[in-house]
Amino acid sequence: GAVVSQHPSRVICKSGTSVKIECRSLDFQATTMFWYRQFPKQSLMLMATSNEGSKATYEQGVEKDKFLINHASLTLSTLTVTSAHPEDSSFYICSAARSFVAGNEQFFGPGTRLTVL
Amino acid sequence: RKEVEQDPGPFNVPEGATVAFNCTYSNSASQSFFWYRQDCRKEPKLLMSVYSSGNEDGRFTAQLNRASQYISLLIRDSKLSDSATYLCVVNDADSNYQLIWGAGTKLIIKP
Numbered sequence: 001g002a003v004v005s006q007h008p009s010r011v012i013c014k015s016g017t018s019v020k021i022e023c024r025s026l027d028f029q030a031t032t033m034f035w036y037r038q039f040p041k042q043s044l045m046l047m048a049t050s051n052e053g054s055k056a057t058y059e060q061g062v063e064k065d066k067f068l069i070n071h072a073s074l075t076l077s078t079l080t081v082t083s084a085h086p087e088d089s090s091f092y093i094c095s096a097a098r099s100f101v102a103g104n105e106q107f108f109g110p111g112t113r114l115t116v117l
Numbered sequence: 118r119k120e121v122e123q124d125p126g127p128f129n130v131p132e133g134a135t136v137a138f139n140c141t142y143s144n145s146a147s148q149s150f151f152w153y154r155q156d157c158r159k160e161p162k163l164l165m166s167v168y169s170s171g172n173e174d175g176r177f178t179a180q181l182n183r184a185s186q187y188i189s190l191l192i193r194d195s196k197l198s199d200s201a202t203y204l205c206v207v208n209d210a211d212s213n214y215q216l217i218w219g220a221g222t223k224l225i226i227k228p
Contacts, residue, residue, distance in 0.1 A: 043220040093160050108160040
């Protein structure tokens with residue numbers, strides 16, 4: 001159980017286009033979903049925390065108008081990278097948690113590798 | 118800024134050897150600790166949670182030292198398949214559900 005899927009797994013786009021990434025919890029309801037970004041040889045950096053039915057909470061330095069997050073249901077969150085630029089090229093990973101319980105395990109999607117030309 | 122620090126490695130270890138990683142964290146109020154494994158270009162996968170009393174899962178042993186604020190991971194009888202990056206993760210004590218990630222320690226097991 002506790003499977004999280006992400007789509008697409010890989011995307012290559014031209015500079016200036018927008019890219020939408022979907023994150024789905026397949027067999028459980030995720031109260032909270034998280035979006036991370038990982039640059040080569042670096043650790044995961046939390047971008048934002050998304051709770052179903054409410055606005056996402058963005059980490060300092062993450063532009064909310066550039067990285068649009070929608071968490072419309074307990075099983076789906078989307079991240080849209082608007083007007084993508086080469087510096088947005090990265091590995092984007094989502095995770096989902098069942099609840100706010102302290103230390104609650106997060107289940108990770110397989111990630112989306114974005115390359116902006 | 119709260120931090121989790123790890124030696125980035127890489128650790129080059131012969132197959133069958135024992136290898137140990139340490140990780141230090143800065144917020145003494147943190148309550149949950151984890152080791153994740155991440156293979157190249159893949160998502161991280163939970164290896165084990167770390168409990169106050171220490172815990173073991175097969176060849177893997179995790180220990181927590183709250184007084185010194187460090188966590189350790191010991192891998193015995195290392196296998197080639199253990200080659201990966203090991204990430205130390207601590208929950209943000211001020212925000213129960215957020216995780217703070219170490220940069221990871223790269224392990225390379227050589228035949």
